[in-house]
Amino acid sequence: MSATANTxxxxxxVSGLSVSFIQYAAGLRQRTFQAISxxxxxxxxxxxxAVVGASGSGKSILAHAILGILPGNALVSGSMSYAGQxxxxxRQAALRGREIALIPQSVNFLDPLxxxxxxxxxxxxxxxxTAMQREIFTRYQLAAGTERLxxxxxxxxxxxxxxxxxxxxxxxxxxxxxxxTPGLHPAIVKETLAHLRELSAAGxxxxxxxxxxxxALETADRIAVFYAGTTVETAPAGxxxxxxERLRHPYSKALWQALPQNDFRPVPGSQPSxxxxxxxxxxxxxxxxxxLECASAEPALRSIRGGTVRCHHAA
Amino acid sequence: MSDTQSxxxxxxxxxxxxxxxxxxxxxxxxxxxxxxxxxxxxxQFMDEAGLSTSLxxxxxxxxxxxxxxxxxxxxxxxxxxxxxxxxSLVIGLFAAVPSVLIALVLALxxxxxxxxLDAAITxxxxxxxxxxxxxxxxxxxxxxxxxxxxxxxxxxxTHWPTLTRLLRAEVLQLRSAEFVLVSxxxxxxxxxxxxxxxxxxxxxxxxxxxILLFPHAILHEAAVTFLGFGLxxxxxxxxxxxxxxxRYLSAGSWWLAFFPGLALLIMVRTFDVLGDNLRLLIDPRSxxx
Amino acid sequence: MALFLCGRVLxxxxxLVAVSLLSFLLxxxxxxxxxxxxxGADMLRVGPEQWANIAAYWGLDRPLHERFFRxxxxxxxxxxxxxxxxxxxxxxxxxxxxxxxxxxxxxxxxFSGIFGFALGVGAxxxxxxxxDRVIKWYCLTLASTPSxxxxxxxxxxxxxxxxxFPVGLGVPAGVLAHEVTLSDRLHHLLLPALTLGITGVAxxxxxxxxxxxxxxxxxxxxxxxxxxxxxxxxxxxxxxxNIALPAIxxxxxxxxxxxxxxxxxxxVFSYPGLGQTAxxxxxxxxxxxxxxxxxFSALFVFAGNLTAELLYRLIDPRLKLKERYL
Numbered sequence: 001m002s003a004t005a006n007t008x009x010x011x012x013x014v015s016g017l018s019v020s021f022i023q024y025a026a027g028l029r030q031r032t033f034q035a036i037s038x039x040x041x042x043x044x045x046x047x048x049x050a051v052v053g054a055s056g057s058g059k060s061i062l063a064h065a066i067l068g069i070l071p072g073n074a075l076v077s078g079s080m081s082y083a084g085q086x087x088x089x090x091r092q093a094a095l096r097g098r099e100i101a102l103i104p105q106s107v108n109f110l111d112p113l114x115x116x117x118x119x120x121x122x123x124x125x126x127x128x129x130t131a132m133q134r135e136i137f138t139r140y141q142l143a144a145g146t147e148r149l150x151x152x153x154x155x156x157x158x159x160x161x162x163x164x165x166x167x168x169x170x171x172x173x174x175x176x177x178x179x180x181t182p183g184l185h186p187a188i189v190k191e192t193l194a195h196l197r198e199l200s201a202a203g204x205x206x207x208x209x210x211x212x213x214x215x216a217l218e219t220a221d222r223i224a225v226f227y228a229g230t231t232v233e234t235a236p237a238g239x240x241x242x243x244x245e246r247l248r249h250p251y252s253k254a255l256w257q258a259l260p261q262n263d264f265r266p267v268p269g270s271q272p273s274x275x276x277x278x279x280x281x282x283x284x285x286x287x288x289x290x291x292l293e294c295a296s297a298e299p300a301l302r303s304i305r306g307g308t309v310r311c312h313h314a315a
Numbered sequence: 316m317s318d319t320q321s322x323x324x325x326x327x328x329x330x331x332x333x334x335x336x337x338x339x340x341x342x343x344x345x346x347x348x349x350x351x352x353x354x355x356x357x358x359q360f361m362d363e364a365g366l367s368t369s370l371x372x373x374x375x376x377x378x379x380x381x382x383x384x385x386x387x388x389x390x391x392x393x394x395x396x397x398x399x400x401x402x403s404l405v406i407g408l409f410a411a412v413p414s415v416l417i418a419l420v421l422a423l424x425x426x427x428x429x430x431x432l433d434a435a436i437t438x439x440x441x442x443x444x445x446x447x448x449x450x451x452x453x454x455x456x457x458x459x460x461x462x463x464x465x466x467x468x469x470x471x472x473t474h475w476p477t478l479t480r481l482l483r484a485e486v487l488q489l490r491s492a493e494f495v496l497v498s499x500x501x502x503x504x505x506x507x508x509x510x511x512x513x514x515x516x517x518x519x520x521x522x523x524x525x526i527l528l529f530p531h532a533i534l535h536e537a538a539v540t541f542l543g544f545g546l547x548x549x550x551x552x553x554x555x556x557x558x559x560x561x562r563y564l565s566a567g568s569w570w571l572a573f574f575p576g577l578a579l580l581i582m583v584r585t586f587d588v589l590g591d592n593l594r595l596l597i598d599p600r601s602x603x604x
Numbered sequence: 605m606a607l608f609l610c611g612r613v614l615x616x617x618x619x620l621v622a623v624s625l626l627s628f629l630l631x632x633x634x635x636x637x638x639x640x641x642x643x644g645a646d647m648l649r650v651g652p653e654q655w656a657n658i659a660a661y662w663g664l665d666r667p668l669h670e671r672f673f674r675x676x677x678x679x680x681x682x683x684x685x686x687x688x689x690x691x692x693x694x695x696x697x698x699x700x701x702x703x704x705x706x707x708x709x710x711x712x713x714x715f716s717g718i719f720g721f722a723l724g725v726g727a728x729x730x731x732x733x734x735x736d737r738v739i740k741w742y743c744l745t746l747a748s749t750p751s752x753x754x755x756x757x758x759x760x761x762x763x764x765x766x767x768x769f770p771v772g773l774g775v776p777a778g779v780l781a782h783e784v785t786l787s788d789r790l791h792h793l794l795l796p797a798l799t800l801g802i803t804g805v806a807x808x809x810x811x812x813x814x815x816x817x818x819x820x821x822x823x824x825x826x827x828x829x830x831x832x833x834x835x836x837x838x839x840x841x842x843x844x845x846n847i848a849l850p851a852i853x854x855x856x857x858x859x860x861x862x863x864x865x866x867x868x869x870x871x872v873f874s875y876p877g878l879g880q881t882a883x884x885x886x887x888x889x890x891x892x893x894x895x896x897x898x899x900f901s902a903l904f905v906f907a908g909n910l911t912a913e914l915l916y917r918l919i920d921p922r923l924k925l926k927e928r929y930l
Binding site: 071110 | 732821822823824826827828829830831832833841842845846920
Binding site for chain 2: 753756757901906
């Protein structure tokens with residue numbers, strides 16, 4: 001956890017990002033899903049930013065929006081910049097795989113009919129893919145024969161290493177790991193987290209998207225708490241301590257207190273459906289501090305004590 | 316904040332598009348239905364005079380008086396075509412109804428019966444798919460000694476297996492649904508479950524399956540008639556019109572084949588469009604593209 | 605693998621026996637009298653005694669089940685009976701005609717496979733654009749087109765108006781069999797094959813389009829896109845690899861429609877193949893010949909289906925390796 005990293009200029013800056021989808025329901029009636037609304041985030045070189053939120057809260061969509069690989073029925077607004085320059089769709093296409101790499105969730109993201117070695121070699125934009133792939137496989141302790149296997153033949157741990165290898169083999173300076181530890185054996189989770197730290201130690205920025213707050217705290221420099229399609233708070237990992245008194249947003253506090261090692265007290269209620277979001281603060285219906293103001297006006301993003309928060313009551 | 320405000324505008328644009336799409340689907344369905352109905356009804360009221368032989372008006376290319384031309388006996392090809400299409404429609408109906416009924420009964424039996432019954436029905440469907448449809452229809456038409464009955468029986472017996480497979484899959488899926496399992500556990504009879512639970516859910520699939528069966532039935536009916544099985548040469552079926560036209564093609568009477576075939580194509584395509592749009596309305600998953 | 609093969613072959617046998625039994629039963633129940641069909645125009649000169657003799661010669665006076673077993677045993681021995689209209693062994697006629705039909709179907713099959721695959725790929729890569737819409741419209745219209753009518757249009761255009769092709773017959777009329785050259789045969793084959801091929805395009809094209817769209821929407825293509833692969837790279841690296849096998853499989857599984865289509869194409873172009881033979885046999889009540897063609901067509905369809913399944917098992921590494929590990 002390098003303190004110096006925080007003083008650098010952000011490599012990626014996302015501000016006011018909104019993503020919605022149009023879908024057809026019975027009788028060909030159209031519905032709009034607001035998957036991400038007015039989201040802000042930034043990440044610096046050598047830093048690990050964990051984006052933590054409940055499963056199915058649209059975290060992957062954030063990753064896809066940054067990469068510019070959302071499906072055609074998505075509407076995107078807001079702005080993103082990479083290395084100080086506006087991230088337009090055209091620039092996203094140019095940077096994908098070269099500057100920004102994705103570590104996917106599962107082995108399903110590998111071509112089922114292609115040997116994994118070949119797939120890792122594609123990460124290298126210039127010719128020396130084979131040497132690069134072999135070197136990384138050795139570093140990740142993958143046996144020599146692994147490169148000739150098909151994805152379905154990989155064990156859980158091997159699959160994880162191969163998926164991380166696809167990013168490690170690329171020259172990317174920003175790596176987005178989208179839920180890279182879903183339901184894995186603790187030993188494999190530990191190994192994967194160690195790989196992420198290695199990548200950041202080499203000066204790469206790592207966005208670690210996860211629902212596992214413990215894994216996030218163990219690895220990340222900063223934590224972005226994701227709720228109903230937006231980041232309600234961004235805080236240094238060190239703020240998650242004690243009773244959560246250093247945290248800024250009631251949802252972050254509730255999340256922290258819900259952990260087994262703390263009070264193990266669940267957050268009452270559930271996330272609003274992205275199909276019918278109400279105006280105002282998205283957390284208001286579940287918030288103990290909720291006032292009239294919360295139900296009417298969306299809280300603006302404020303910087304408090306080295307972090308950011310979207311709450312009318314934060315101080 | 317300004318970014319989020321731009322969203323509702325974008326949504327409005329898309330929601331207008333959406334209403335168009337739904338309306339378009341409904342309009343297409345209505346138009347197709349009206350076209351097919353008017354074909355059926357129109358043929359009944361059409362002037363029979365066009366079918367009388369006229370020695371002065373033989374082998375005329377298309378003109379305003381005879382848009383589809385006339386044949387070697389001076390009969391109006393437009394009248395013959397419309398009569399032929401309505402005959403095909405009726406035969407299609409006679410073949411499609413029993414096909415759908417067979418498919419429904421077998422699919423329900425297959426889905427609700429025991430494993431052996433299911434295996435037997437699947438095997439039976441495979442059996443009817445083991446021989447090319449047209450060859451099987453020829454065989455069945457031959458067995459019935461030709462005639463309209465032979466053609467209808469042939470088309471009926473060849474078209475149930477595909478629909479049965481489709482409905483069976485649907486029944487098997489429904490069968491594992493919670494409400495069906497509960498009913499069975501509470502001792503409801505299979506018959507009760509089939510009529511109260513499965514049938515209502517199968518209705519949309521049945522309707523779409525029924526309508527999509529028509530184009531196949533009509534094309535096969537036309538094909539066997541063209542080959543010379545079934546309908547007598549005096550009935551103006553499209554297949555017969557086309558098969559007769561072959562003798563006059565080398566003389567250059569292209570309109571004898573061109574228009575009746577085109578009309579058949581349009582009718583078959585209309586059924587397809589009707590079925591697909593109905594399915595779109597019932598099952599929006601297919602509209603996500 | 606061996607177990608799978610045995611299972612499939614066993615299934616084939618039950619279906620084949622059932623097809624023959626069913627066809628035999630159906631034909632025995634037919635109101636068309638086979639003796640009358642055989643006697644044909646000589647009817648007035650054949651007395652009742654001769655009539656009974658002919659019936660006895662074919663065993664028509666025996667009970668049904670006995671006739672079936674005798675017929676079945678004969679089929680297994682390779683004696684498929686004698687055609688009533690050609691007065692020659694059925695197997696001989698089928699062998700002759702099958703060569704012509706297979707040449708026609710193979711040409712059409714390859715043409716529709718390549719052309720349909722290309723159309724499907726083009727439509728899927730440009731999904732939602734006017735190119736996709738045009739290809740889809742074209743295929744759906746083709747699927748609704750009566751193939752015999754399309755054949756008539758081809759005949760009208762290329763044979764009658766342009767005069768490029770003969771109006772009919774597999775070989776030129778009035779030329780001795782051994783004098784027929786390969787180019788003559790090709791000349792007569794081209795138009796029916798083209799008709800059969802073009803009308804067969806729709807199935808492969810729509811299937812390929814659907815499959816490729818599925819592949820393009822898959823997680824692994826999304827990941828490949830995230831790694832900066834261009835559309836063409838996606839198609840070359842992941843698309844073709846994942847859709848070629850389903851397309852080839854579908855082509856083999858479509859033997860049934862291919863045979864049905866060839867019956868019509870042969871009739872339109874007076875091409876002397878199996879399809880035309882089936883029509884003649886059906887129209888003139890030649891029961892042994894019709895039975896022979898039915899069984900041959902069932903074998904043909906089965907060969908296609910079996911090849912399709914074997915291909916899947918042999919080529920797809922997922923299935924191939926699973927078999928080895930089991």
